[in-house]
Amino acid sequence: MNKISQAAFAAALVMASLTGALVATSSSAQSSGDAAVKEIEKYRQALGDGNPAELWEARGEDLWKQKRGPNKVSFEQCDIGLGPGKVKGAYAVLPKYFEDTDKVEDLESRLVTCMVMLQGYTYQQAKKGPFGSPEHKSDIEALVAYVTAESRGLKMNVAGNHPKEKEAFEIGKKMFFHRGGPHDFGCVTCHGADNTRIRLQDLPNLTRKEAAQRAYTSWPAYRVSQGELRSFQWRLNDCFRQQRFPELEFTSQGSIALTMYLAKNATGGVLTAPSIKR
């Protein structure tokens, strides 16, 4: 716990001094804008030296192996894509169709499925508090950290051939281009063009293969500004908040469909997750 708060504090200091440096430079707006982008890139590299995601990975591994729930069984018989108990490489093939539920599932929904089918929790219990906060630790986010870390260095390889996988991809694609709400925003508003930024934040063009690969494979991630490890379900939820949409429901069919679209587009990208971000 001390380790985390120290890391977060150090990072905050770096950010604060950086912001100071940025404000101080103002020869011309455009060139200082470019300089600021370079400084932020340096900051990102510095962050990569120590990633508190390790703490979530370790807690996730414990949770995976513990006997839990009314049935007192571990996740070790849970099939998350490559068969019961196989963790290594599983994240690289998700989302995928599972016969036992007759659904396309992503990692988070599959963890919920195992908590219900193997461990005996109710769906309500399994889906409760999926995103962590200082007051509440999320078991799902820890499990996500452990499972994804076991696929680090492997290439994304979503099959997408099953009719339900194809259907999910097409629905996800529609969602990506769906503009609505008071601001007329869709995913495509921020993620449909090259070399764009919001303020100084770079935006990946998710309609382009290389950028889609780089972005998708860096999630989940430890977010320094929040002091939390964030799952891909969280990433989508918070994007839609900023899009001024209603709340995306955790592990809903639409959330998995959009993940399918983005994961399939990232095929061949090397997984670097859990990574560390500002």
Next chain:
Amino acid sequence: MNHILIAKVVIAGFAGCTLASAGAAEQVVKPSQAEIVMKASFKDRGQAKLDRLEQDETQRLCSQYPEKRPADVAKKIEAINMKLMKYPADGKLMGDWKEGEKIAQSGVGKQFSDNPANPSGGNCYACHQLTKEEISFGNIGPSLYNFGKLRGYTDAMQKYAYGKIYNAEAYSACTNMPRFGHNGILTEQQMRHVTALLMDPNSPVNK
């Protein structure tokens, strides 16, 4: 005879589908199916209700043609929105640029995490360069630095600036820019302030 007729209709239908498809992938899913899934996948939270998923014609057409769109579709979108344009009844388009700068800096508003009792910001800097002083600006939209100075401090340009803030779709179909007036994000008075930020010769935008 009947067979030939049916064949023609089918071909016409296909041609429509081809036009409608956004990318290289085939359109397997009808829009309605994706919409049904979307509606079932979101829930009301705070001020953001499910009705925000429903699309007006502009949103529907821009979603259908995310990159390139036929010229007649673009014209139609601009015409629909131009018809809905509203200027202040008293004809006054300019407010206080200092207030405009505050609105340009603020990204608050309309999110489910925002208090609807507070006024929304315009968040202009998220996408545009405006002043020399603010170096943290985005680039989804063009630089607006020296907006009035370059274009001239005319009444016509004031009207254009206000109109663009009120409803940018009237000028540029499927722009990324929100329709701040049309969709009730900013009030009339706030839009006057932002117009002044762009058009007042004393505004830092024009320095």
